[in-house]
Amino acid sequence: MHGHVPAPPQPRPAATALVVIVRVIFVSVTLLSIGILSWVTMLRIAIMRRRPLDWALFWGTCGLVVLTLVEIGTGPDDNPGTLGYIALAALFTLAAGVTTHYLVVDIGHYRAASAARAASGVPTAAPLSAPPYGLRPYGYVPPQPPAYPHPGIGAQPPLPQQPHPQRIDRVRAELDELSEWLRKEQGR
Template structure:
């Protein structure tokens, strides 16, 4: 019984630098030739993509180029300043712009479909990876006894400290008594000072 065989390897994607250089060349040729070589860009697109629509566009560019040549051939001035010359130059330049735009679109779409960009998710850092340790022969001969964590100590509530009551103001009767004593003391001192002064004068 024969197998299906090996699948052919996928075509290698051209380097980005080579693609950029080719695109610059096939864009510059129609512009630098003032549209006379505009058919080069759609021809390149048709060869790369192998699509029937691109070949039809290449043929259409040749037809438009022939129409512009027909107008330019009827112009007998040196700078294409006649109405036919102006129409022929406008058609020529528009054809060049359309050919360049189609070539860039077809070429970019072709390589994007053929080699889609694949974004890989970021990988976890290797520093967090824990490597498994090989079993120790000591652990095989001396099995470890599971250590039971100590029981938590019972929570003892803190003793309640009584809050002293705020100081009370003395009663009005006490104030009156103190005031009376102060008055008596003032009278006594006044009398004593008077007696002391009289005795000193008599002497």
């Protein structure tokens, strides 16, 4: 009942608004271009993760887009033929596949980054505000964000927490009232 009351952890949203906007943009680019610009989304994945497999998928997507565009562009205009329909189906399939792959990879990437931050102890949520005046238990100390000094030149250890002058005055006033009340009770 006395002492520091730990604040309940605040749940952090899985993704920030900027991450969601970027996802919407890349998915829209891929789907609205019917797969022709799917290489842009694959380039984003390759740059983001920097894995050889992602670069291979990017170059494979580029090659497939070029081959389908060459087939569609060089075929007859009045009757595209079987190869033209296959190229068009490949573009639709590429659009759906790249979109799915992008969302799975991007969501997994940000979840892994969030888990790594949580495991390292770096705070991910904003510090909590103090409870209102009337609801503070006796001895309540507002939570302080941890100090992470730069490990370079001039790094200093964190200072001990200083008591607040207003709080000391309030405690003194409460103790004076309590002492006065006890004297009255003893005098009866």
